[in-house]
Amino acid sequence: MNETTHNEHLIEYVKRLADDALILGHRISEWCSHAPFLEEDIALANVALDYIGRSRLYYQYAAALIGDDTSEDDLAYMRDQRDFHNLLIVELPRGNFAYSMVRQLIMDAYNTEYLDALRHSRDTTLAAIAEKASKETRYHLRRSRDWILRLGDGTPESHDKTQAALEELWGYTHELFDLDPVETALLEAGIAVDTPALKARWLSTISTTLEAATLTLPEDDWAVRGGRTGYHTENLGHLLTDMQSVHRAYPGQQW
Amino acid sequence: MDKPDTGWIERETRRAHSDLPEIWTLLDSVCDPEIPVLSLFDLGVLHDIRQLGGCIKVSITPTYSGCPALETMRDDILKTLSQAGFEDAQVEVCLSPVWSSNWMSPEGRRKLKDYGIAPPMKHCRAGDTPDAGIGCPFCGSHNTARLSEFGATACKAMFTCADCKETFDFFKNI
Ligand SMILES: [Zn+2]
Numbered sequence: 001m002n003e004t005t006h007n008e009h010l011i012e013y014v015k016r017l018a019d020d021a022l023i024l025g026h027r028i029s030e031w032c033s034h035a036p037f038l039e040e041d042i043a044l045a046n047v048a049l050d051y052i053g054r055s056r057l058y059y060q061y062a063a064a065l066i067g068d069d070t071s072e073d074d075l076a077y078m079r080d081q082r083d084f085h086n087l088l089i090v091e092l093p094r095g096n097f098a099y100s101m102v103r104q105l106i107m108d109a110y111n112t113e114y115l116d117a118l119r120h121s122r123d124t125t126l127a128a129i130a131e132k133a134s135k136e137t138r139y140h141l142r143r144s145r146d147w148i149l150r151l152g153d154g155t156p157e158s159h160d161k162t163q164a165a166l167e168e169l170w171g172y173t174h175e176l177f178d179l180d181p182v183e184t185a186l187l188e189a190g191i192a193v194d195t196p197a198l199k200a201r202w203l204s205t206i207s208t209t210l211e212a213a214t215l216t217l218p219e220d221d222w223a224v225r226g227g228r229t230g231y232h233t234e235n236l237g238h239l240l241t242d243m244q245s246v247h248r249a250y251p252g253q254q255w
Numbered sequence: 256m257d258k259p260d261t262g263w264i265e266r267e268t269r270r271a272h273s274d275l276p277e278i279w280t281l282l283d284s285v286c287d288p289e290i291p292v293l294s295l296f297d298l299g300v301l302h303d304i305r306q307l308g309g310c311i312k313v314s315i316t317p318t319y320s321g322c323p324a325l326e327t328m329r330d331d332i333l334k335t336l337s338q339a340g341f342e343d344a345q346v347e348v349c350l351s352p353v354w355s356s357n358w359m360s361p362e363g364r365r366k367l368k369d370y371g372i373a374p375p376m377k378h379c380r381a382g383d384t385p386d387a388g389i390g391c392p393f394c395g396s397h398n399t400a401r402l403s404e405f406g407a408t409a410c411k412a413m414f415t416c417a418d419c420k421e422t423f424d425f426f427k428n429i
Contacts (some may be wrong), residue, residue: 139429142404
C-alpha cells in the first residue's frame with residue numbers, strides 16, 4: 001500500500017473513532033438535567049464528558065494528520081451528516097432511561113474490549129488515547145452493568161422496558177463487529193482493532209449481565225448497517241442541527 | 256503516612272535531577288483550578304520541565320480525557336512563567352505515559368484530606384471504587400458508604416459518613 005493511501009485510511013479510521021465518541025457523548029449529555037435523580041444526573045454528565053473529551057483527542061489527531069489548517073472544531077462542527085461515519089447505534093435518540101442504559105451497556109462492554117485491543121496498536125497516538133480512555137471505561141461499564149441489574153431485576157415495568165430496549169437495539173449491534181477494507185488494511189498494518197475477534201468476549205459480558213438481570217438475550221434475526229459509509233438513520237441530522245448550530249452561526253467565536 | 260507508590264517516586268526523582276529547580280519551585284504556585292490547595296506538581300499533572308534553546312517547555316498530562324480544567328492549567332502556567340520573566344515558554348499536553356492517581360505526592364494526599372477530599376487509595380485498580388469503608392476526611396471514621404461513583408468532577412466519587420453524617424468527595428483511583 002502506498003503512503004498516501006495509508007494516510008487516507010488512517011485519517012478515516014481516526015475520524016470514525018472520534019465520531020463514535022462525539023455522537024454518543026452528545027446523546028448521553030441530553031440527559032443532563034433530565035436524569036431520574038441528582039446523583040445520576042451528575043454521573044451521566046461525567047460519562048458524557050469522558051466521551052466528548054475522548055472525541056477531542058481523536059479529532060485533534062485527525063486534524064494533525066490532515067495537516068492543512070483543519071482544526072478539531074472543523075471536524076466536529078462543520079461536516080454534514082454524510083461525512084460522519086459513526087456507528088448507527090450511537091445516534092439513536094436517547095429514548096427512555098432503560099433504553100439509554102441498555103445502549104450504554106452495549107457500548108461500554110464494547111469499548112472495554114475495543115480500547116484494550118487499541119492499547120496495543122502500532123500507532124503510538126492511538127495507543128496512548130486508548131490507554132487513557134480504557135481506564136475511564138472501566139467506570140462506565142461498572143455503572144451501566146449496575147443499572148441493567150437494577151432495572152432488569154427490578155419491577156415488572158422496569159424489566160419490560162429494559163427487555164423492549166434490548167429488542168429494539170440488538171439489530172444495531174452487528175455493525176460493531178464489521179471490518180471494511182479501510183479497517184482491514186489498517187489491521188494488517190498493526191494499527192486498527194480486529195473487531196470480529198472482540199465479539200465472543202463482548203457477548204459473554206452482555207449475556208452474563210442479562211442473565212443476572214433476569215433478561216433474555218435477543219435473537220439475531222435482523223441487522224441494520226450503514227454508519228461507516230455515511231448512510232444514517234433519520235436521527236443524526238437532527239442531532240447535528242442541534243449540536244452544530246451555535247458554531248455555525250458564530251464561526252470562530254471564543255468564550 | 257503510607258508508603259508512597261512508585262509512580263510518585265519516579266516523579267520525585269525526575270524533579271530532583273532536573274537542571275531547572277527554580278522553575279519547578281516557581282510552578283509550585285500553580286494549583287488545580289478545581290482543588291485550589293493542590294499544586295499541579297502535587298496532583299501529578301505537571302509531568303516535566305525542560306529547556307530547549309531559550310524556551311522553557313513544560314509538559315502536563317490530563318487527569319481525564321474530558322478534564323475541562325486543562326486549558327486553565329495551561330494558561331496559569333504560562334502566566335506564572337511570564338510574570339517571572341520567562342516569556343519564551345510552551346506548554347505541551349502529553350498523553351503518554353498516562354496520568355494515574357498514583358502520581359499524586361504524599362504532600363498532595365495530605366493537603367487533599369485537609370481540604371475535605373478523601374485521597375485515592377494506595378492499591379486500587381481504576382473502576383474498582385469500593386462500596387464502603389473509605390476514610391472520612393472530617394472525622395476519620397471508616398463507617399462510610401458510597402453514594403455515587405461520579406461526583407462533581409470526573410475525578411471524584413461521593414461518599415457519606417455514618418458517624419459524622421457528612422457527605423464527602425473521594426478522589427478516585429485511575
Ligand atoms: Zn465522618
